[in-house]
Amino acid sequence: MNQEILKTSLYDFHQACGAKLVPFAGYAMPVQYPLGIVGEHNFVRSKAGIFDVSHMGQFSIIGDETVCKQLEQIVPIDLASLKLNQSKYSFLMNKDGGIDDDLIVTKVEEGINIVLNAACKHNDVLQIKSVFTKLAKFILHDELSLIAIQGPMAVSILDNFIHGVSDLKFMNGGSFVFKGQSVYVTRSGYTGEDGFEVSIANEIARNLCETLLTNSNVAMIGLGARDSLRLEAGLCLYGHDLNSKISPVEADLLFGIAKQRRETCDFIGGSVVKDHLSNGIKKKRVGIQPEGKIIAREHTKVFHEGKEVGEITSGGFGPSVETAVAMGYVNFDCSEVGTSLQLEVRGKQYPAKVCLLPFYKKSYAK
Amino acid sequence: MADVKYSKKHEWVLVEGDIGTVGITKYATEQLGDIVFAEIPDLGKNITSGSEAAVVESVKAASDVYTPVSGEVTEGNAAIVTDPSLINKDPEGQGWFFKVKLSNPSELSLLMNKADYDKYVEENPS
Incomplete structure (x- = not known):
């Protein structure tokens, strides 16, 4: 078209x-x-x-x-x-x-x-x-x-x-x-x-x-x-870090759901959100800090102890933090901050760690 | 006298004796924008003209650097790995990528001189 x-x-x-x-x-x-x-x-x-x-x-x-x-x-x-x-x-x-x-x-x-x-x-x-x-x-x-x-x-x-x-x-x-x-x-x-x-x-x-x-x-x-x-x-950038198949729980964006509505889940798709909240999730969005200078872009495969556990959804160079930065989805059991990951870039694996977001923090006018 | 030749893939090679020093052109760096990552080939690696030999990444995207000449890699520029912005600052000088011991110097005749390259870029904007 x-x-x-x-x-x-x-x-x-x-x-x-x-x-x-x-x-x-x-x-x-x-x-x-x-x-x-x-x-x-x-x-x-x-x-x-x-x-x-x-x-x-x-x-x-x-x-x-x-x-x-x-x-x-x-x-x-x-x-x-x-x-x-x-x-x-x-x-x-x-x-x-x-x-x-x-x-x-x-x-x-x-x-x-x-x-x-x-x-x-x-x-x-x-x-x-x-x-x-x-x-x-x-x-x-x-x-x-x-x-x-x-x-x-x-x-x-x-x-x-x-x-x-x-x-x-x-x-x-x-x-x-x-x-x-x-x-x-x-x-x-x-x-x-x-x-x-x-x-x-x-x-x-x-x-x-x-x-x-x-x-x-x-x-x-x-x-x-x-x-x-x-x-x-x-x-998050919609279409990259978020899409129609990812729940707010998996995206780690619970703040986008009002507190008491996390209990009631009285909205379209609420039963799935409730299930994710009470029974847990398989994958979760995390910050990923590559070690060294390697840049891991969207669709980079993520490994943990030799097993593929996820994918980068946004990645690049962060000019203010002067390092490579990324976020993506990994299996829930690999989502804890500090977990060692390997990123496959151009056929080679490079070390990275699950990290806290944001990479760069500034205070807003409250 | 040293002679610089240019490829259609926007690499340059400076030939001194049987050693060619390879980098990317100023035009290439202008297209790429701010360069934030560079990877150079391993020492002793044999590379063939037209094949991927190094990697350069701008904020926007990753690109392969193709070697315009064949031969064995004798040196890589560690300075651009440490400070990739050198490639933007001085692409055809301090921002060189690697040196090759030429195995087939006749390949040089397939490359362009400065005037022809400038004309090529003008006629084939990317």
């Missing part, structure tokens, strides 16, 4: 910035700018970087109080306990207890906002709609861009142009004004740094980027650095 490549509102801007554009989830997206992946990675860790994440789905469910209960059938969080403008990381569950997508849900005055992965968003919308029996309005926003600004300087710089965002706590949002226009800003991100995501009308998205870039401590950052940043931070 020859589908036309989609463009975000910043497509021309990326080109003007010298980006190298690649197809990603159907969109032409910047993988890097002239600064290069390592340079961009380090820029975000020390200053502030702008990411165009407009390919992700910005989905709204508008309706009365019944919206929460209906959504909770397929997203295992406790929406009633969520405060207005508070965000939570969770999943779109399937009947087999697998994760059909990982997402961020924010409770807003009109209902619920959800940020979905680009490659999954259209199917997600169908899945979500399918569990709704009462009337609600669904909007997948094509008119909005999503711009992330991440890094230790993000708060002071963004607050210069969108006053008040520095008051937001991590995983909280609110409506603000940029150049006379309303924007919705959450203090969140996927880099392991403090930062924000700004939901903004397509027409002024470029203006926001150009305005922020007037500060020399701001640079455009591509998907290449986004990947190394999130991997160092131990964060």
Whole structure:
């Protein structure tokens, strides 16, 4: 099938910035700018970087109080306990207890906002709609861009142009004004740094980027650095570290399921999750630290005492920790931190150990 | 006088007597981006022109380095294993990969000179 490549509102801007554009989830997206992946990675860790994440789905469910209960059938969080403008990381569950997508849900005055992965968003919308029996309005926003600004300087710089965002706590949002226009800003991100995501009308998205870039401590950052940043931070990439056949228990992401709902498991796929919680799991996602410089990428086979026990799902070089970093799934009996593993790269085995995640840790604004 | 020849797979070889020093071209490093890992062949290994002889990995991906000349490996550049960024900094100097005792010097005639290589890269952008 020859589908036309989609463009975000910043497509021309990326080109003007010298980006190298690649197809990603159907969109032409910047993988890097002239600064290069390592340079961009380090820029975000020390200053502030702008990411165009407009390919992700910005989905709204508008309706009365019944919206929460209906959504909770397929997203295992406790929406009633969520405060207005508070965000939570969770999943779109399937009947087999697998994760059909990982997402961020924010409770807003009109209902619920959800940020979905680009490659999954259209199917997600169908899945979500399918569990709704009462009337609600669904909007997948094509008119909005999503711009992330991440890094230790993000708060002071963004607050210069969108006053008040520095008051937001991590995983909280609110409506603000940029150049006379309303924007919705959450203090969140996927880099392991403090930062924000700004939901903004397509027409002024470029203006926001150009305005922020007037500060020399701001640079455009591509998907290449986004990947190394999130991997160092131990964060999962859907379609790689997570998929429809992996449960939140296997993924070691129980925090994405509300506490009391881990008891009740009253959601789609809940019986499988309950089984995994009470009877244990066969495989588990772990951090994997290669010893030495060897880089073990996705699909690298993992061994323990000569036996194949798993596979790397994300791996590469971590510029901030200056070592190779990886995560993957191993048999549960090999998942304890410190367990010796061997990674098969180009036919040879290299030593590695199960390690704690994240590789890189920073404190968020609480 | 030392002579540098280039392959279509973006390796260079500097020939001094019967020893060829092999590396990857500046153009190759620009395509790869930040290099974070390098593997060099074992000493004494016999390698054949056009075959994989070393490995280079950028942040993005792993690539094979093909030897443009056949022969026995007489030396590997340990400095690029310790500090792979040397390959980005000085690809056609300090960033060399390995040295080969040429077993078939006539292969050199199949390679390009600098001007032809530059033209080749211009006409065949990757």
